[in-house]
Amino acid sequence: MKVTGVKTTVVENEDPYIGGKYFLFLEVETDEGITGLGEKVTGSSFNNSGWKEFTSQIQLIHETCEAFLIGQDPFNIEKIWSDAYGSRHDYRHPSLHYTSVLAAIDMACWDIMGKATNQPAYNLLGGKFHEKLRAYAYMPSGWQDSPEKAGEIARQLLEEGNSACKLDPFTPLHPGPRDVGLPEIRKAANIFEAIRKEVGDDLEVGIGTHGQLTTYSAIRVANILEEYNPFWFEEPVPPENYDEMARVAAHTSIPIASGERLVTKYEFSQLIEKGAASIIQIDVGQAGGILEAKKVAAIAEAHYAMIAPHMYCGPIAAAAAIQVDTCSPNFVIQEANQGPLHKTIFKEPLAFENGFITPPTGPGLGVELDMDVMKSRIVS
Known part of the structure; x- marks a missing residue:
């Protein structure tokens, strides 16, 4: 089997644009008529310049595929990925833009392999370890109004079948690192106290901060919130300084979570x-793809760390993350941010229900685009 061509498609998301305002899909064609789906994660919700902002990203996809994918056997993912990552001097230093191109190619190749063998990708990566996948999302808006309101929302989440959620208590977000004063920390503590009084230990609540704190502020936050047993403390400091994050980890019993802005096994191995x-939030669509994520999961497993993959992306990248979750022994929970389009764009939607995801059983990524829905959303 050989790759004969590639096609990129920009798809407009539906309001409220969870995962980005636009998605960038990749289709990889082969000489045996099998087509694989991939997605380059774009994070496009963070600017308003429209879909034409993707011109350079689309060009990078096609240049990379022409150089390293066209004419290759899609089963040879290791070689394709390695050649694309290491052959050009300017590309070897990883970046979210380039590794997300590699991830899109990787997803499409796994989709092709699965379709060629009539197996889900997770069966080709060790088989199904988990029958269902625990999931979480951000606590719905309104919890900021008062501690009592936060408690009410926590009760509602629990009654809906959820076992975990996440909130960002230090807003508005700041690029950081910044000092967080005692009044802000006490306000966060009051929210956690109200949640614990309402639901006890039945709902896990993670702290998100998007890396905006100084080391000493993060340690102070951890010391005050520790008694409420948060699920994790996510990116307590900017994620690029592993030593400072390790200092925070050494000062608290709250598990530290990080990884949504890191790429490749090389960065994750240092973390x-x-x-x-100890909770690794790899983004399968940004960090390099399914195979790279599986390698990161293995490194984490050897250090008794768990994976809780990040998911702020389109539906194809979400399907790829689920494949990794299903076959990874050290999977703990999957972020599950889904917008309306995620639930309609596939002929059989990904099954998110009562706080759990059911892995698809179809070949490859286990999903097939509904072309009637696609036609109404394509912008380029």
Whole structure:
């Protein structure tokens, strides 16, 4: 089997644009008539310049595919990925833009392999370890109004079948690192106290901060919130300094979570080996794809760390993350941010229900685009 061509498509998301205002899909064609789906994660909700902002990203996809994918056997993912990552001097230093191109190619190749063998990708990566996948999302808006309101929302989440959620208590977000004063920390503590009084220990609540704190502020926050047993403390400091994150980890019993802005096994190995995080939030669509994520999961497993993949992306990248979750022994929970389009764009939607995801059983990524829905959303 050989790859004969590639096609990119920009798809407009539906309001409220969860995962981005636009999605960038990749289709990889082969000489045996099998087509694989991939997605380049774009994070496009963070600017308003429209879909034409993707011109350079689309060009990068096509240049990379022409150089390293066309004419290759899609089963040879290791070689395709390695050649694309290491052959050009300017590309070897990883970046979210380039590794997300590699991820899109990787997803499409796994989709092709699965379709060619009539197996889900997770069966080709060790088989199904989990029958269902625990999931979480951000606590719905309104919890900021008062601690009592936060408690009410926590009760509602629990009654809907959820076992975990996440909130960002230090807003508005700041690029950081910044000091967080005692009044802000006490306000967050009051919210956690109200949640614990309402639902006890039945609902896990993670702290998100988007890396906006100084090391000493993060340690102070951890010391005050520790008694409420948060699920994790996510990116307590900017994620690029593993040593400072490890300092925070050494000062608290709250598990440190990080990884949504890291790429490749090389960056994750430093995070894990330095003891900077024990919950690894790899983004399969940004960090390099399914195979790279599986390698990161293995490094984490050897250090008794768990994976809780990040999911702020389109539906194809979400399907790829689920494949990794299903076959990874050290999977703990999957972020599950889904917008309306995620639920309609596939002929059989990904099954998110009562706080759990049911892995698809179809071949490859286990999903097939509904072309009637696609036609109404394509912008380029």
